[in-house]
Amino acid sequence: MSQSAIDQTIDETLECSRLPLEAVAQMMSDLFATMLGMHFDATPREQYHPTSTSIQATIQIEGDWKSQFRAIVSSELAHHIAGAMFGLSDNEVSKSDVFDAMGEIINVIGGNAKGYIDGDCQLSLPCVAGYVEPTQPPALVATFECAGQPIMIQLFETSN
Amino acid sequence: MKILIVDDSKAMRMIVKRTLKQAGFDSIDCVEACNGVEAIAQIAAENPDVVFSDWNMPEMNGIELLKKLRADGNSIKLGFITSESNPETRQEAMDAGATFVITKPFTPESFQRVLEPVLA
Numbered sequence: 001m002s003q004s005a006i007d008q009t010i011d012e013t014l015e016c017s018r019l020p021l022e023a024v025a026q027m028m029s030d031l032f033a034t035m036l037g038m039h040f041d042a043t044p045r046e047q048y049h050p051t052s053t054s055i056q057a058t059i060q061i062e063g064d065w066k067s068q069f070r071a072i073v074s075s076e077l078a079h080h081i082a083g084a085m086f087g088l089s090d091n092e093v094s095k096s097d098v099f100d101a102m103g104e105i106i107n108v109i110g111g112n113a114k115g116y117i118d119g120d121c122q123l124s125l126p127c128v129a130g131y132v133e134p135t136q137p138p139a140l141v142a143t144f145e146c147a148g149q150p151i152m153i154q155l156f157e158t159s160n
Numbered sequence: 161m162k163i164l165i166v167d168d169s170k171a172m173r174m175i176v177k178r179t180l181k182q183a184g185f186d187s188i189d190c191v192e193a194c195n196g197v198e199a200i201a202q203i204a205a206e207n208p209d210v211v212f213s214d215w216n217m218p219e220m221n222g223i224e225l226l227k228k229l230r231a232d233g234n235s236i237k238l239g240f241i242t243s244e245s246n247p248e249t250r251q252e253a254m255d256a257g258a259t260f261v262i263t264k265p266f267t268p269e270s271f272q273r274v275l276e277p278v279l280a
Contacts, residue, residue: 027265030265031264031265034265034267035264035265035266035267036175036265085171085172085175086170086171086174087174097170097171100169100170101171103169104169104171104172107169107216107264108243108264108265109243110243111215111216111243111244111245111264112243112245112263112264114244114246115244115245115246117246120248121246123216123243123244124216125168125216125217125218
C-alpha cells in the first residue's frame with residue numbers, strides 16, 4: 001500500500017474488532033483525567049497530523065495478539081504530560097523526563113489493552129522517539145483531546 | 161513503615177509516592193529501585209516493610225523479583241502496581257506469593273482500599 005493510501009486511512013477514526021474504541025477512550029480518560037488530573041475529552045475528534053517535531057511512544061504486544069500501539073503528541077503536550085507526572089511546570093521538565101513520561105503513558109495503554117485480549121500475550125518495554133510515518137495501515141486510529149491538544153492513538157496488528 | 165518502590169519509570173515512582181500521600185499514608189518512608197536487581201540490593205540495605213513493584217522492567221522484571229525473593233526464603237510483603245490488567249497476570253502474581261495487585265491507572269481511593277489492610 002502506498003504512503004498516501006496509508007495516510008488517507010489514518011485521516012479517519014478507525015475501530016478495531018478486538019478492542020472497542022470506547023475501551024480505549026475510557027482507559028485514556030482514567031489515565032489522564034483520573035490519575036494525572038489533566039483535562040481529557042474522550043470524544044474522538046478530527047485526526048491529528050503529526051509533524052517532524054511530534055513525539056511518538058510505542059509499545060509492542062507479542063504472543064497470541066501481535067500488535068503495536070503508538071501514542072503521538074506534539075512536543076508541547078509531551079512536556080505538559082511530563083510536567084503533570086513530575087509535578088513540575090512544563091519548562092522545568094527535561095528531555096529524559098518527557099521520554100520517561102511518554103513511555104509510561106504507552107505502557108499503561110498497552111497493558112490495559114492487553115487485558116481485553118484472550119490468550120497468552122507479553123508486553124514489551126516502551127520506546128519513545130520522534131514521529132515516524134507508519135508503513136502499514138492501522139487497525140485502529142483515533143485522536144482525542146488532552147489539555148486542549150490532540151493525542152493520537154494508533155494500533156497496528158501484525159497477525160492474528 | 162518503610163516502602164521500597166520498584167519501577168523503571170522515575171515518573172511512576174514519583175506518582176506512587178504522591179498517591180500514597182494523597183491516600184493518607186503520609187508518614188511512610190519511601191526508598192526506590194529501578195528494577196528487580198536493584199530491588200534485591202535495596203531490600204538487603206534498607207530492610208523495607210513492603211515492596212511495591214512494577215511488572216515490566218529491564219534487567220529483572222517484577223515477577224522474576226518476587227520468585228527470586230521467595231526462592232531465597234524471603235517472605236517480605238510484595239505487591240504489584242502494574243498496567244498488566246488481565247486475570248492471568250493477577251493469578252500468576254498471587255500464585256507466586258504477591259500480597260496485592262493494583263492496576264494502573266490508579267487513584268488515591270484504590271490505594272486506600274487495597275493498602276489499608278496491608279499497611280495497618
